[in-house]
Amino acid sequence: MAAQITPFKISVPDSALTLAKAKLAATTFPAEVDFSDDWKYGTILSDMKRLIKYWRDDFDWRAQEKKLNDTLPQFTTKVHVDGFGDLEMHFVHKKSPKTDSIPLLFCHGWPGSFVEVSKILPLLLENPDGPTFHIVAPSLPNFGFSQGVKQPAFGRSQYAEAIHKVMLNLGYDKYGKFTMTQGGDWGFSITRLVGANYPTHCLATHLNVAQIRAETLASFLSTNTSPLTPQEQAGIQRTQWFTEQGYGYNSLQSTKPSTIGFALRDSPLALLSWIYEKLHDWTDSYPWTEDEVLTWISIYQFSRAGPEASTRIYYEATHTNVEEEGRKLYGYNGAVKMGLSYFPQDLSVPPSKYGAGLGDLVFERRHADGGHFAAYERPELLVGDLREMFGDKGGAADVKGKVVI
Numbered sequence: 001m002a003a004q005i006t007p008f009k010i011s012v013p014d015s016a017l018t019l020a021k022a023k024l025a026a027t028t029f030p031a032e033v034d035f036s037d038d039w040k041y042g043t044i045l046s047d048m049k050r051l052i053k054y055w056r057d058d059f060d061w062r063a064q065e066k067k068l069n070d071t072l073p074q075f076t077t078k079v080h081v082d083g084f085g086d087l088e089m090h091f092v093h094k095k096s097p098k099t100d101s102i103p104l105l106f107c108h109g110w111p112g113s114f115v116e117v118s119k120i121l122p123l124l125l126e127n128p129d130g131p132t133f134h135i136v137a138p139s140l141p142n143f144g145f146s147q148g149v150k151q152p153a154f155g156r157s158q159y160a161e162a163i164h165k166v167m168l169n170l171g172y173d174k175y176g177k178f179t180m181t182q183g184g185d186w187g188f189s190i191t192r193l194v195g196a197n198y199p200t201h202c203l204a205t206h207l208n209v210a211q212i213r214a215e216t217l218a219s220f221l222s223t224n225t226s227p228l229t230p231q232e233q234a235g236i237q238r239t240q241w242f243t244e245q246g247y248g249y250n251s252l253q254s255t256k257p258s259t260i261g262f263a264l265r266d267s268p269l270a271l272l273s274w275i276y277e278k279l280h281d282w283t284d285s286y287p288w289t290e291d292e293v294l295t296w297i298s299i300y301q302f303s304r305a306g307p308e309a310s311t312r313i314y315y316e317a318t319h320t321n322v323e324e325e326g327r328k329l330y331g332y333n334g335a336v337k338m339g340l341s342y343f344p345q346d347l348s349v350p351p352s353k354y355g356a357g358l359g360d361l362v363f364e365r366r367h368a369d370g371g372h373f374a375a376y377e378r379p380e381l382l383v384g385d386l387r388e389m390f391g392d393k394g395g396a397a398d399v400k401g402k403v404v405i
Contacts, residue, residue, distance in 0.1 A: 003077055003078070003168075003169035003170075004077060004078070005075050005076075005077050005093075005169065005170065006075060006076045006077065007073075007074070007075055008074040008075050008076045008090060008145070009069045009074065010065050010068055010069055010074070010145065011065070012061065012065065012298075012302045016302055017061060020268055020301060020302075021056065023266075023267065023268050024052060024055055024056040024268055024269075025056060027052050027056075027268070027269050029045065029048065029049060029052075029269075030045065032045060039280065039281070042273075042277055043273040043274075043276055043277045043280075047276070048269065048272065048273060048276075050290075051272060051276070051290060051293060051294065052268075052269060052272070054290045054294070055268065055272075055294050058290075059290065059291065059294045061294075061295075061298055061302075064291065064294075064295045064298070068115070068118075068295075071118060072092045072094075072114070072115075072117070072118060072121070073092060073093060073094050074090065074091065074092055074093075074114075074145075075090075075091055075092075075093055076088050076089060076090050076091070076145075077089055077091070077166060077169045077170075079161075079162050079165035079166060079169065080165070081141075081154075081158050081161050081162050081165075082158075082161065083158075084149060084151060084154060084158060087141055087146070087147045087149070087162060088146065088147040089138055089139070089141070089146050089147070089162060089163075089166050090114070090138065090139040090144055090145035090146045090304075091114070091136055091137060091138035091139065091146075091166055092114050092117055092121070092135065092136070092137040092138075093134075093135065093136050093137075093170065094121060094125060094134070094135045095125075095134045095135075096124070096125040096126065096132040096133060096134055096135075097125070097126065098126075098132045100400065101125075101131070101132040101133050101134050102131055102132070102133050102134070102175070102176040102390055102399060102400055103133070103134045103136065103167065103170075103172040103174075103175035103176065104124065104133040104134065104135055104136065104175070104176060104386075105136050105137075105138075105163060105167055105175060105191070105194075106120075106135060106136065106137040106375075107137075107138070107140070107163060107186070107187040107190050107191050108137070108139075108140065108143070108186075108187060109186035109187045109188075109190075110143075110186060110310055110311070110313065110314075111274075111275040111278055111279075111296075111300070111310070112373060113139065113143060113144050113296070113299045113300075114137045114138065114139050114144055114299075115295065115296065115299060115376075116137075116373060116375045116376050117135060117137035117375065118376075119375060119376060119379035120375050120379045120382060120383050121135050121137075123379060123380070123383040124383060124386065127387060130387045130390075130391045130392070131386075131387055131390040131391055131400060133176075133386070133390075134172075136166065136167060136170060136172070138162075138163045138166050140159055140162070140163070140186070140190070140313075141154065141158075141159060141162050141305075142154075142305050142309035142310055142312060142313065143303060143305075143309070143310050144299055144303055144304070145303065145304050146304065146305075147304060147305065148304060148305025148306070148309045149305075149309075149312075152316075153316060153319075153320045154312075154316055154320075155316040155317065155320035155321050155325065156186075156189050156190055156193055156313070156316070156317055156320075156321075156325055156329075157193055157197065157321060157325060159186070159190045159193075159313065160190045160191070160193035160194045160197060160198075161197070163190065163191075163194065164194050164197075164198050164201065164202075167201070168201075173201065174200070174201055174202075174203055175201065175202065175203065176203050176204045176390060176396065176399040176400070186313060187207075187209075188207055188209050188210075188211045188329075189211070189317065189325075189329055191205055191207075192205070192207075192328065192329050192333070192358075193325065193328055193329070195333055195335070195336040195359075196328040196329075196333055196335075196336075197328075199333075199335040199336055202336055203336065203337065203396075203399045204336060204337040204338070204339070204362075204389075204390070204396040204399045205336055205337070205338050205339070205359075206338075206339040206340075206341070206363070206385065206386060206389055207338065207339070207340055207341070208340075208341045208342075208343060208346070208374045208375075208382060209342075209343075209346050209347070209348050209349075209372075210340055210342070210348065210350050210354060210355035210358060211329070211330075211348045212239065212348050212350040212354055213330070214243045216330070216354075217236070217239060217240075217350060217354075220350070220351070220353075220354055221236070224351070224353070226351075226353060228351055231342075231344065231366050232350075232351040232352065234344060234349075235342065235344065235349030235350060235351070236349070236350070236351070238344065238345065238346070238347070238349050239347070239348050239349050239350060242347040242348070246281060246282075246347065249274070249277075249278075250314060253311040253314035253315065254314040254315055254317070254318045255315070255318075257308070257311040257312050257314060257315045258308070260274070260308075260311060261306075261307075261308030261309075261311055262308070264300075264306075264307040264308050264311070265306050265307060265308045268297075268301060271297060271300060271301060271307050272293075272294075272297050275296070275297055275300065276293060276297070278372075279293060279296065279373075282345070282346075282347060282371055282372035282373065283345065283371040283372060283373060283377055284343070284344070284345040284369050284370050284371040284377060284378075286371065286373070286376075286377045330358070331358075332357060332358065332359060333358065333359040333360070334359060334360045335360075336359060336360065337359075337360050337362045337395060337396045337399065338358065338359035338360055338361050338362065338363075339361070339362060339363030339364070339385065339386075339389040339395070339396065340352075340355045340358075340361065340363065340364045340365075341364075341365050341366075341367065341374070341381075341382065341385045342355075342364075342365070342366040342367065343367050343369070343370035343371055343372070343374050343377075343378065344366075344367065344368070344369065344370065344371075345369075345370065345371035345372065346370075346371055346372045346374075347372055352364060352366075361395075362389065362394070362395020362396055363385065363388065363389035363394060363395050363396070365385055367381055
């Protein structure tokens with residue numbers, strides 16, 4: 001029996017908006033000190049005061065909600081995840097008018113969401129001179145408007161199973177897969193596992209990050225004899241900065257996600273501060289508007305499972321099936337064609353020699369600018385890479401002829 005696909009519109013209850021407004025009105029800020037606006041110490045006070053005021057007095061969620069509903073065709077479907085039962089998955093789905101287009105699975109991470117597909121979606125649907133794509137962008141379980149998981153041990157393999165089965169429910173038996181890695185590299189991890197666990201379905205993957213662990217980078221640097229380019233040297237410095245100065249959120253969410261979860265659930269200020277730091281530090285001077293920031297935050301504020309649920313993936317990734325998944329994530333996978341795009345202000349920017357060791361590399365490009373949220377910051381660059389990789393002369397050109405819809 002064919003899986004049921006149900007049209008979906010975002011419709012946050014009035015009661016949730018009223019409660020958020022009341023909490024915003026009661027916000028208490030820290031006392032001002034000499035370093036209140038020094039980003040080295042974390043989110044700055046002046047930005048928090050400005051954004052909270054705008055959120056309380058001027059931000060129109062209903063207008064943003066309508067914009068999302070009007071521009072992103074959304075649906076839900078139920079998938080069965082082994083050991084966890086049925087989960088209702090929310091996703092964006094838009095088909096290209098060209099019937100021979102490649103199905104493309106876009107996977108967000110933390111602190112991102114399905115919203116990140118909004119800028120690349122129209123660019124990928126039509127292209128007179130090259131490949132086009134049918135776009136599927138799920139909200140991961142515990143994120144956005146997908147159902148949350150109440151049982152423990154829902155690890156990265158289960159996330160991979162869930163989004164894979166969304167594709168199957170849509171009738172995409174085989175699909176060229178495009179990975180967007182965000183936040184804690186979950187797009188990298190989850191879709192690498194899709195490729196490893198379902199290689200007859202996932203024919204190719206494109207990653208805009210090559211995740212490397214700190215100990216692996218240290219080992220690489222101690223044994224590498226090949227000269228590094230200036231871009232690679234700068235990438236190593238960026239990676240080391242993140243490990244030393246930007247990893248605190250990861251350590252907490254990997255060990256005690258419930259602790260920070262209380263703050264994220266109860267306080268709009270805490271949620272905004274926790275995520276806004278990443279929007280600032282992880283991008284390449286992206287000029288965020290108030291509406292963009294607060295729409296991004298509101299997806300978490302009004303998420304189906306609550307913002308606290310999104311942090312649990314960090315705990316499970318370090319406590320559930322770690323060794324087996326680690327081998328698949330960081331080992332060589334020759335069954336799936338792989339493309340890599342490097343952006344200099346991402347969080348893991350290793351040398352090309354490392355990235356090439358992850359799989360059958362058929363495309364690589366290092367960009368001069370851009371950061372962690374590449375689809376949102378530099379959509380044209382990312383789309384250009386995809387078009388080249390899957391174009392007639394690209395390394396994944398043969399994927400197009402194998403796709404079954």
